[in-house]
Amino acid sequence: QPKCLGTQDNLKLKPYQLVGLNWLRTLHTSEVNGILADEMGLGKTIQTIAFLAHIYEKKVSGPHIIVCPASVVSNWNREFSQWLPSLRVVVYHGSQKERAQIRSEMHDTSSWFACTRVKVLLTLSRDVVVTTYTCFEREAGKQDRAFLRSFNFKVMILDEAHSIKNAGSSRYRHLLHLTCERRILLTGTPINNNLPELLVLLQFLMPELFDPDDEVESESGNLARVKMRQKGCSCSHLLLSHQKVNVERVKKMIKPFVLRRCKCDVLGELVPKDQQVIQKEISDYSDFVLHQMCQDHKRLNKLSLKVQSIFPAIRPSHLFVQPEDISSSAKLRKLEEILPRLQSEGHRVLLFSQWTTMLDIIEDFLIDKDYLYTRLDGSTAVKERQELLDRFNSDTSIFCFLLSTRAGGMGINLTAADTVILHDVDFNPQIDRQAEDRCHRIGQTKPVTVIKLVVQETVD
Template sequence: MASYILPSKGAFQKHSSGEAGSPFSQPVQPRRDNFGYDENGWPLFAMPEPEAKAKPLPSTPSSDDDGEGREDFDLNNVQLTAEDYERHHDADKQMRELLAGAVGDGEGAAGTTREEGDDVVKGFAKDIRLMPHQVRGVHWMRERESGRKRGGILADDMGLGKTVQTLARIVEGQPTAAEKRLYKGGTLIICPLAVMEQWATECRTKTENGLLKVTTHHGPKRAKSAKELRNYDVVITTFQVLVSEHKAKTTGKSSPGSDSDSDVPLPIKRSRALAKERAPALFDLKWLRVVIDEAQNIKNRKTQAAEAAYSLTAKFRWCLTGTPIQNNVDELYSLFKFLRAKPLDDWSVFRSRVSVEVTEGRTGIAMKRLHVILKAIMLRRTKNATIDGKPILNLPERNVDVVECEFDSDERAFYTALEAKTSVAVSKFITPGTVLASYQRILTLLLGLRQACDHPSLVVTRMRADEDVLEEETNNIDSDAEADGLADLLAGMGLNGQKKSDAEQKQTVQQSQSYKGLTGLPPSSAKIRMILKLLAEIDERSAKKEKTIVFSQFTRFLDIIERFLVNAGVKYTRYDGTMSAAKREEVLHTIRTSKTIRVILISFKAGSTGLNLTCCNNVILTDLWWNPALEDQAFDRAHRLGQQLDVNIYKLTISATIEDRILTLQTQKRELAEAALSGTGVKNMKLTMSDIMYLFKMG
């Protein structure tokens, strides 16, 4: 539109035939009043206020990076157009503009010419070869650790080998003599507990024997001082330990239970002597390189994990994540803060120059500013991308089948009664002015309906074992953000420790007393019957060779499934957040190597990211996730590099229940995280009150 109405240059300017040197022969200078004109002839009263020109950012090293300097990006020279100042609140356009032209630009700058032998990394085991996209990724990472560049975001799709590319950089980029004098620590890798041992195994098996000294820094026997960690080239730790040692550094006390091997914090009483013994070793070292795997774990700048990550001292910093943005652009701030990407690593600057612009609808301005940094420091390739006209990966097919399970008469009666009672309860929370304060309770009511689709007893007996399903944000919902975290919350919605009233509990138990189960077993359910049927069909068609992952958000449901598997003579193993790191590795080894154990039960929180389970080519999803991007993460445990068979995914659902409506909303919001990165469009990423009312059939 601007190109049609832009006036000829000088059309609005005053002209004079005065002589040279006359005041009227000089160009009219822009003025900020109703009578000024800009250099293109626009009347200034029709234009928005221009950006204030900030002073050039200093190029001298800042005090918190030990004289190594930080990468500065100039946001003041962004070329803005009239269209950028237009106000709109289209989230589709916001995310499309955010990454269009930004993702992967740095790859080309690193050089794309392929030469013979460039897939070989000096120091890697002889049989390890990089794929073409990994070769280019390693070149890009090398370039991002040169000059004043200090790392970046490797945001490749899950399964494209972020680990092996990072390991190649670690091997190639070992410290120089000068660096060793300043940085006594090698490379620190921070990751979820579920993949800690996997990282250690990759470091040991993909490199030449003895090349890297590797240790895992976790549990009660971990190193007590920084001096011990100096002896290793690679130190691998978890977010829990990072938070614990950061607390010890700042307060002198470590977090309760953070030294445990479990993902679930335990109320452990710690003696003063033990607390003193646990010195903040991670923070007493200057690291050459810090790598945060699954970096979406620090997306919330207010969390302890994010604050701890900011406090580490390092020369190079890397974020590995397949989902750098899940809900909104503010999540990028935390990554910028960790990476020291000036000036957007300062919240006041990020807020004023990005967040406020988005809030007020001027997303064009915000996106162009973000592009300045993103196209320099982030690299992302998707599974369907191509190199030289050829697909990056030739993965087997991934077939997703939505399988309808039929309630029996007792299950249907139970669900119908629960739904009616829930609708009455929800109606009490939609009084104007009280909705935000009731979000947590509303989520709990939604949870009950979803649990009833799995098994009635999940509603009757609410076990603490399922409390880990709720994300940390449950305790931090605030009205200012209009529950920004709701998409995440419903993605992992579970128990929040809020007990039902005695009246509610009594009524639910009375409704369930007529429900009859199998002799010697807990009551069956539609989904349990379907799980057993599918497992039998898989065994029959594959001659008992194919293996299956069974996912559930509710550990209590996994407990029930186990009893039916035992009764049916199905051998299985189980992986959940209560297990120690050693036990987890034992379970993974079993499912990968055993010929008789062909089923693994996995709780979503513990095993939805990071795990490599290409030994399984069947996935049964027992309950639906609100955010379909999280489902994709679970599917990618099997559908990833190394899979040789077609992957069959079965999403179990109950018709005429809340799950029908969740499937509909999934379809409407399918692009939640995936499209935000691919630039193909994204719908509203929040769970709106309209969505909630729809889920309760009240919309």
């Protein structure tokens, strides 16, 4: 373990985290990029900070850049202050005015020396820039991208790197144009849908080795090719199809560049996780309403589009869903049954839904039942997100945390809860796994229960 790591609180890496650190060291020494793909909750953030501490001790000059979802910016900043306070972290995020101010401070050498919050990036080797994917996916981020491209970063780290699984996206292309010497990708789900997604990540890491111009897989599932270039030998081709994949050949090809450990392999003391699928029959009234909605959809679709053009806040579902339809929901009735029991037994709940409109309904339900709760979704300001997480983790009187699956399902730590309720399951099971592991991770001391609510004969 690097001497400068965890000195304030005498923090120590776990044995498997030291293995991860040594793997990253080996990659760096060999001048190779890689993917740290440990299962969610094993501390990829800490292992990465340990690696930066190692190269800092080896006098490798910065700056480095970390790109992550907005929901985990505060967590990165906090982990640096706890584990490696000797590195000065610049959080490049905020409103357009705030980002302009940071750019001004970073370009104005005199203000760099006077500023303690953002300390001389251009003259200090031990600095890290933490920013979000937003800068690399919108037209409004043009200035941000031009500014970040002006730096020669030593190490670029992408957290939740499965976010760049689409090689045709603007996010992928813009990140590819950042100047850096080494690239490290962090993801607990390197494959969300199919194997070619992993190969896209490898192409991003090493375009000189994995040819980015070759097709990976067509939407129709036809055979595709990925060209692997090797020095001193002829090109080899990996054939992929939905029907047959040479798994052993794929493993052999990616083994030097990907490290993945599962919790069951490295954490023998980790608390168990119990999964329950609660299936409910749709009520006669809900079945009638659902049938009517399907019948009326085509007729009302044109009307709803016209109404939306006049009143954009109105969504199509609001045109034909009535309060009595909601109150008949089999899932809400099940929540009404299980939440009192969970509260009386001292459990605390993370309640996920894919839809913010559904979270609105559940929120009204919790208010009506006098449950203390907090809520985080995509509309929650980034500055407020860490405060919400801290409040829930420290205040045991808060019984329930409402989260949208996408915004609250990645990269955050909520080990104060021991029960996860998935109100609606995602079409991609990996997304649900990400959500479940918000509380089933290092630091959890209680057995974790995951409850999936499913209504029979519906899209569930």
